[in-house]
Amino acid sequence: MRSEKLAHAAGNSLAGRVLEKTGVDVARCYQCGKCSAGCPLASEMDFPPSQIMHLLQLREFPEFAELALRSHTIWLCLTCEICYCRCPMELDIPAIMDTLRHESLARKMVNPKAKDILSFHRAFLDSVRYTGRLFEMGQVVDYKLRSGHFLQDMLQAPWMFLVGKLHLLPERVRDRRMLKRMFARTLKAKESRP
């Protein structure tokens, strides 16, 4: 019943939209910093998780919310769930990161440094959209075209083929038309492909 109960409490801030979509109230964070201390990639981030929470807490300042949406952090989050596990207020930070990524994407605010990560995700879902299953080789080729990293892992492919890990043809789901409809009503409906 979460979606019904919280629809009214949304407000017009990013924190409000996070509350509406995830049920997590960022105001409950008291900045203890355990999430940032445990995050395996905090040192690579422009804002560690606790600072992202702080940016959202300052809901009267939409420019801070925009900093969060434009951050590298939200794309570096690996969803390893350690922050959520250790948060004394049990705030589902990975769910917040998901919501921030979705909005960042929809509002075309993706951090340029996250280009490769995003290319990988898009190539992955392209493969699933066409065949219903991930076709690893197709995905890697798609990723290379999107990212421009043509030479990466060139020696990995022959080895994978030799040990029988690389398939040259995709496996397909029988009911692909249903999957096409599913994609059309979700991801495709929310963004036009770049």
Add this chain to the structure above:
Amino acid sequence: MKTGFYPGCSMKGSAREYSESLLAVAKALGRELPEVPDWNCCGATAAHNLDRDLALALPARILAAAEKEGMEEVLVPCAACYSRLSVTRHELLEDEALRQRISGLVETDYRGTAKVLNIIEWLAAIPDLESRIKRPFARKVACYYGCLLVRPAGIVNFDRPEEPQSMDRLMKLIGAQPIDWAFKTECCGAGFSISRTDLVAKLSGLILEDAVSRGAEAVVVACPMCHLNLDMRRPNIEKRAGKKFPIPVVYITQAVGLALGLAPKKLGLQRHKVSPSALLVPASAKSAAGPQTASGDSPAGAGSPTATAPKVN
């Protein structure tokens, strides 16, 4: 109880030895594992990063197909798929409006009757496993659970989220000696294997460093992504760390299969980047070249599995 099997995409490709070893173990134990009919990709990291409805609809379609087939449980050996299927089932059973909306997207009424099982739960539920052990896997092993088998704790509701024990117990059961170490549930870098290989090399290197310095002879994993990063990315890890880590990484089903006396080839052990050949020599008859140690600088005792592990200080 009808138990279905959801292999997921990795187990059909880059992690095919996980599937091969699981099916060999299931056969040896007389368990049937029919695949979920016409299964699709769970969407993995990519789907939940980009679109919430899609991230719920893809796993919901899989679970609905299992339900329709009368499966009461679905074994999901890939920890990443296990996480996506568990999260989806949890969210849809918690929120009726959401369940209806996602059911509309998958064009089936998803009810949530099929339970999601991980590989450790499935193996631990086999009552006569211990009595079937033919060749105890007498090795010092680092049980590496990764993130998604045990977290988020409130959803997967399985073992402790940071100091889990279930795989350790299973390894003891097959004759292994699980080591006490600090990186059981630290992240390996997961889906960044291709897009941010540098970060995977860093995180996975820390995991191997700890396992090796505490004397493990093998890392045991239950996730294709963890295996890919710790095994296939070994050249990247070693390049970044500036040293060699000769420790092999095996799937939990390969360790169990060896203990059941199955042939290494049937378990796909020839498909690893880091050769697990040292594990195939009987533990008692090993030479000094047998076990994997931190480096060549350990003067004595390196040959014996019971010897104190070389410490890297």
